[in-house]
Amino acid sequence: MPPLLRYPSVDELGERAAALVARHPRDARLRRVGTSRAGTPLWLLRLGHGTRQALVVAGPHANEPVGGATALRLAERVLADPGLGEGADATWNLLLCLDPDGLRRNESWLAGPYLLDDYFRKFFRPAFLEQPEWLPHGAAGAALPETRALLALQDELKPFFQCSLHGVDVGGGFVELTRDLPGLAPRIEHTAARLGIPRELGAYDTLYWPSLGPAVYRIPPPRPGDLAAAITEAAVESTWYHPHRYGTLTAVVEAPMWGVRAVEDAAPPADPDAALRTVSRNLRHDTQLLKRILNRLLPYVATAPDAARLLAPVDDYLLVCPGLADAWDPDTTERGRPLPPLSTAHVTALHIAGRRLVLRTAGLLHQLASGAGRDAAALLPELDRLVDEWCADYRDGCGARWIPIPRQVEYQTRVVLAAFELAVRDAREGSRSGEPGWGAEPAVPMHWE
Template sequence: MPPLLRYPTVDELGARAASLVARHPRQTRLRRVGTSRAGTPLWLLSVGHGGRQALVVAGPHANEPVGGATVLRLAERVLADPRLHEGADATWNLLLCLDPDGLRRNEGWLRGPYALGDYFRRFFRPGFLEQPEWLPDGAEAVTLPETRALLALQDELRPFLQCSLHGVDVGGGFVELTHDLPGLAQRVARSAARLGIPRELGPYDTLYWPELGPAVYRIPRPRRGDLAAAITEAAVESTWFHPHRYGTVTAVVEAPMWGVAAVEDGAPPADEETVLRRVSHTLRDDTRVLERLLARLRPHLPAGSEAARLLAPVDDYLLVCPGLADTWDPDVPDPVGTHPLPRLSTAHLAALRIAGRRLALRTAGLLHQLVTGAGHDPAGVLPELERWLDTWCDDYRDGCGARWIPVARQVEYQSRVVLSAFELAHRHTSGRSRSGESGWNTGATVPMHRE
């Protein structure tokens, strides 16, 4: 099977998996484990017949398509190396895409050429309550069929390892774990260095989370909180923690699309407070611009599910922006009950700058689609939206130094991290901690990955 030089679509994922099964019918199976809200099958590709189950979930976020290509690459690697299934008594269960409906809405930019402006103008990610990994009201209250399918799969397989495959649009690679896997940070560092992938040493997502090693973070246990906290901290109940009762190690593996070198600069900043003021003030200014444009546009929007689907994430983003700006601003007193900022590195400050701009660009891109999808611009907001989208994308490229990472390299990096997590979790959950005792090395059959 030729390597993927671009992101696969929903239909291509299914077709490639079916072709793999046709060529390897004894070692692979493809079964439908659920159906999306729009009626698209949720396909599970299984490789091997071992008693220990590994679960890899691609496409939990609609705008992060790298995972689909990664699971296809993993299937090929596992088939090529019996030590990864027979030798490990393992079965690899690869969910091709958890949110196929959302991925279809991103297909306008999946084929490339890949440019920041095109990506954000065609970007789609549903509102927080429609993202299938989250359980904000607990597993018993789940209504999304995609979420129910994943929970049922976790309960059926009781995997020793679950990997959730994510993509960072702008920034660097990092990993989030529910259990420590000693040695993973070193493996992430080696893979990132060989492939030219910046590691994110202070991600916005993990600002308040324990660090297990450079670019590896511990996911806190779920806790009840308001919607704004859930959106920004992602520490609500989730499918990451649902299989915890089975001893499952969950690894959330983030691979960047556009890399930024500054996110791996762990040095102390020269003037932290000045940068924080600039980032927070910029976010407030951008939010005011977007709120004004939305106020002009909203009265002209048609009623119906399409506009509501695009407005839901817009409202989510605008909900959290003022609170984030206050949290980051050194001149705003820390409100009672919130976390003070930890000691920040240059990498942290770069990540916060990227995060604030990301919220603005995503909001502007969704507003752009609301206008262009209607075929006319009764509020007259499109020219201004175009200018802001161009200006903010230029800042990513010229101000942050964002550079495109080819799809094949994104996939190679994410695959290597998953294979490393598999080996370490296999040893850990088998009670075998002595290096090399498992008898196989994830890089042995992949020349690029030899350490």
């Protein structure tokens, strides 16, 4: 199958997987494991016949389409290399897209051209409570059918290894683990260097997390928190930790779309406090500006079709921005949680994160204004100016450069395979030593086909 030069759509994922099954009927099977809220099938591509179950979840976030392409690439690699299946006594279970409804809303930009302003104007990501990996009310209270399907799959498979495929729109690549996986950081360094992918050495959402090596972070165990904390800190109950009871190691693999070299600069910044004050001041200013635009827009969109789906994430972003500005401001952090020692990579990541939040908000407001009639559209020139200005800051200020899709996919594929191979190694060593190990409760072989 020729390499993908663009992101696959929801339908293309299913079609390519079905074609692969037709070519490999003995080793590949396709199973419907659930249905989205809009009635789209959730397809699981299953490869091999081993007793160790590996689960790969693509498309958990609607605006991160690289994972679907990576899942297809992984399928080709597994079918071509016996060492990844039979040799590892493993069955690979590839969930092709966890949020197909959300991915469909992004299909207007999936085929390119890949331009920052076009991406943000057409961007969609549902509100936090509509994202299927999160369990804000615990597993028993999971409301989304996509979430329930994934939870059921995890309980059925009891995977020794789980991988969640994510994308970074602007920045670098990194990995988050529920347990240490010694040896992964140097493999990521090698892969990133070979493919020209910057590693994110100070990722914004891992700011307070333990480092397990350059660009590798330990996900803290879930803890209670309010909605704002849940949106900005992933250390909440989620499908990442749900299978922990089975000895599962979860790896969250992030691959960038537009790379920024400064996110791997480990040198100390010249004046970190001044840089942080600028980031915080800009975030406060831009948030207030967007709130004023939202208030002017609301009378025109209250009854517009689908307005609620677009307004919900806008509310999320505007909720968390002031708290983040305070958390990053050296003049206010002493009253809250102190920041760790910061490198240039950290300061760059925080600058990118602040811009990301307001750009996403402006893009969603742009879509609302575009669909709400002539009066609301009077706000479009101002929103266009903001999107253009903030995207120019990414390009010119941060040096953001597009990474071709084949390189994004190859990077993510190699990192997943490296993590898998190390997890197999550790499971085998645990078995030989008589200790429980990560594969202590191997799933009974299943016969779905």
